[in-house]
Amino acid sequence: METVNTGTCDLAVVGGGFTGASLALHLAREKADLSIAFFEPRGRLGYGLAYDTADPLHRINVPAEKMTVFADAPDDFLQWCLHEAGVDEFDPDARGADGHLYPARGDFGRYVEERLAAHPLPVETVPSAARVVERISGGFRVEAVNGQSLVARRLVLCNSHGSPQFPWATDNDVVGHPRRLDDPWKPEALGRIGTRDEVLIFGTGLTMADTVVGLLDRGHVGPIRAVSRRGLLPRPHGCSYEPVPIDPCPGGETPGPAKFLRIIRSMLRDAESRGMEWQPVIEGVRAALPTIWPQWSMRERRSVLRHLRPYWDTHRYRLSPQVLQVLADARSSGQLTVTAGSIVGVRLDASEDRFRVGIRPRGSEEARTFSADSLVNCIGPVSDIRRSRDPLFSGLLQKEMIAADSLGLGVQVDQQCRVLDSDHEVVPGLYAAGPLTRSVFGEVMGVPEIAAQTAALSRVIKRDPLPEAQTSPDEERAML
Template sequence: MNAAGHERITIIGGGASGVLLAVHLLRQPSSDLRVTLVERRGQFGQGVAYSARQRDHRVNVPARGMSAFADDPGHFYRWLQQTGEPLPDGDYTFVPRRLYGRYLEDVLREAAALRPGRLQVLSEEVLAIRQNPSGTDVALANGTSIAGHVGVLAVGHETQPARSRGIAVRVGADDDTPIDPYAKVMILGSGLSMVDAWIALAEADHRGPILVVSRNGLLPRGHRDVPPISIDAADVPFGTNLGYIMRWFRALVRETQAAGGDWRSVVDGLRPYNQRIWQSWSERTRRQFLRHVRPFWNVHRHRVPPHLHQRMVDAVASGQVTLIAGHFLDVSRHEDMARATIRRRGLPAEATETIDVARVYDCGGVSVDVRASSNPVIRDLVASGAARPDALNIGLDVTTTCDVIPAEGAVSGRLFAVGPLTRGRFFEIEAIPDIRVQCATLARRLATGS
């Protein structure tokens, strides 16, 4: 790879992943890089996660872990102090997500000032990216194109379309209109997207019953300010089957708790090895994890701020929120209500239940089947064979150095991907602490040509 061949880099997607990559590229010692950042919404650094409107839609990592730079962990906290934002728990504060979006915008602005004239930002939709012997050509919806040496896909999370003919709605969507504050509401899914829906209802002073339906009926756990335990890599059972590593993990939790520690310390202590564990597993083990373990892992790994968790626990205890472990089957219109059909877990197939509610919120989370992507550039790449889904279809197939792998398998060194689109290779690549490392590593490679 020749550094001189990577002077013009086009990044498709201006959410957290795209902004972090652009920032790390502009901060490279090389002065030859020119970066074009393309985002169809025209808002840079916000994406799905950091454009949330409610103040209590908060990041689920404390301020101390949200710096854009792994080698300067206090950067975000210093920025927060300069804003005058209330920080009741110091660097353990969980800030509003929209505020973090502002931080990313500021970081991008500062990086651009370091390299005047080297950053171009475009508010356009990308339809396709084509590779040629000299680089890439990015086709825009306005009929123009961008020529460059390298293209990077940083399209971030893609939200699943709401289920059941649009009767179920997304939080904050145009059809999420005001409802009777005493009406019964159903939320599909019990992960972090459900927390967003519950917060929106709480901020609207909703007092009616809220039914939360998910496969396992589990609430995300709450954070606690405890340090991670130190785990030696030699003690981690890489490459073993799922049963073995789960027994090892549970034994480590019991041992830690018996010594007066907290299970969170084990989950966080394992974090530096999560990607390596995933990559050491066979495809069969990965599938088993996604099917049987991921819901339980997610509620412990992707936790919510302590005060929000306590509010949710209180809402369940008071009876306003009811957790239902089961399967959502269908929803239809019934007069001015939505009639949802569910089957509770453990019951036979014919034991269905219908419930009339004023609103169904679909909080099934982000799309994890890249074959069903609504993004035109992803669809075009897969259809043309320039990219292929990973073995589990949860993202695009990439190398460990983020090269996009085409259908025939030979990488070109001209097309890369970062962020959640690479989850099939890295799995744990959805939070800032992981994405910033991935982006910094790729930026060094593109700047140095090695």
């Protein structure tokens, strides 16, 4: 494909979902005098993978007042829903049984898009994913999949993680089968599943919940089985969202993971003895993690991810009451079954055109075989950039401009979100934000955490000097 040079900009942002759009919003609020170019295949900003859905059943999983984008206006999204978008009037089902508002996810994307459009910041959108990044004198050259190319003085990686991959051993007939859905978020993916199909879903988290809701909305009447190692489902919200204060450094010392876990368990027991809910304690942990996580060694962080992450995820990433009710009804009717176990193999029975899936139930030595007409992979995206199929990451790794973190969560950055190369040196003008930085910052998945991070990054970008005009490594290689 021919590359077309479309000009220059002060800042290029790879990824125009919430992370990238939030960065632009905070740069505008900082009155940064910058021209910005987004590389976003959807062609519109603020939606990304999470909020690019028109399905009204796909709801945000926290109350609207907790989707805080601006620290000085924490309920701005709620006010937009009530007074600008009229969500209560046009979407009566948005009001949950707990009295809180859970708008459709697409509404949040529209809110971010409108807030960004209201700021007089020069923004260009390249409607394509970035494919190649090269260091040049005084900045970077970015080339998109559609052939467009531009030069930027600075660059921020705000990508989402890589596309989901099917990690289990399969026979050749399973690969590419039309009813093996590796990515349920692809347009019309669920349309390949028959309404009477016996469906087996890998994963029991938020994506599974969205998949079940989507199938039932399409009139699915066949049985659905969801399987994960522990069979844990996302938990419900409570009545209170005020975090219980947790001292991240009791006695002036940061507790290690084991001691911190004992503190949390003690607080949960205390809350139960007082007749309080557990959710405010988890919110307190969430608030304390940005201080505690960076103090832990990589070995301690790896141990936490291995042993505690599944339990943290189900308590931290909770479901809206509306979606919880759908799952509860499906389970009570017997249509939805949740199994705790490990996948030991997947094959296709060609005589019946059905899948045979070996599952070893948790606590058992013997594997059982389950049959299914359709398979859906809901274990989530690939966070390890070394396994990513994205040519952008593979190219950056090959050029040693970035380095994968040792936890397999994204890229290596410093505390200011500056990207580190393979020699652990800061790459001038190159930054990363959002989920790609979890190895360093821990909890960078929710809207409030990403908004706080991008607000801080906007000040770093405004303050940092521009990359010096000199021969870049890419230019040096081209001269050899």
